Amino acid sequence: MTRTRGEGKVTFNYPQPPEKGKAIGEWLTTQAEGYTETFYLLAHADDGVIWGRLSGGKLVTAPVSPALNDETLQNARLFSKGIEIYLWRDGDGNFQARSIKDGEGNARQYFDEAQILWGTHSEPTQGGFTLMSDGAQGLRHSVPIEVKAHGRGRPLRLKLRHYLDEDDKGFVRVAYSRLVDLTAND
Incomplete structure (x- = not known):
């Protein structure tokens, strides 16, 4: 596991979460308006894991x-190298939202971590998903990048910050975490 340390400016915001019945994809897309970088979606729902990508102002999820x-939906993270929009359910079943944006705001120490995602075999699917x-468990997920896995090792990496x-006693702890990037070591 690779870790890098750094210090940078960061801003935390708490946008109004979507109302019940509102399309989650529309709400996430609206939160990312004005940014030109590539966004990925990682969401967890009662019925599975949902990967997606924000392309041309449209949120596209994997066909499978x-x-x-x-x-x-239990939680969703729409993330890029510069910002993450996080949506989750609280204990009462209501949505809450938070965004973390790098590059402005207060100085804060951080460290990055590359986590290995499962997947030793890859199969290209529609729209640039793999x-x-x-x-042998039959577990699968469809990521929004092209991956060439040949059964040796796990090439997917999810970068966290x-x-x-x-x-006040000098103890340091992780206060917040966010997703930063999704890559493949081909």
Whole structure:
């Protein structure tokens, strides 16, 4: 696992979450308006994992993924190298939202971590997605990038950034984390 440390400016915002019954994809797309960088979506729902990509102002999800809807969604992260929009359900079943943006705001220490995602075999699918499978369990997920996996190792990496806080006694802890990038080591 590769880790890098750094310090940079960061802003935390808490946008108004979507109302019940509103299309989640539309809400996420609206939150990303004005940014030109590539965004990826990683969402967890009652019926599975949903990967997606924001392309040309339109959120595209994998053809083999469950639908992105407010009834089954537990959380969603729309992320890029500069910002993450995070949507989750609280204990009462209501949506809450937070965004973390790098490059402006208060200085904060952080460290980056590359986590290995499962998937030793790849199969290209529609729209630039790749269906990844691993082992005999039949577990699969369809990522929004092209991956060439040949059964040796797990090439997918999910880059996380962990922001640190120091308490009044000098103890440092991870206060917030966000997704930064999705890559493949072909």
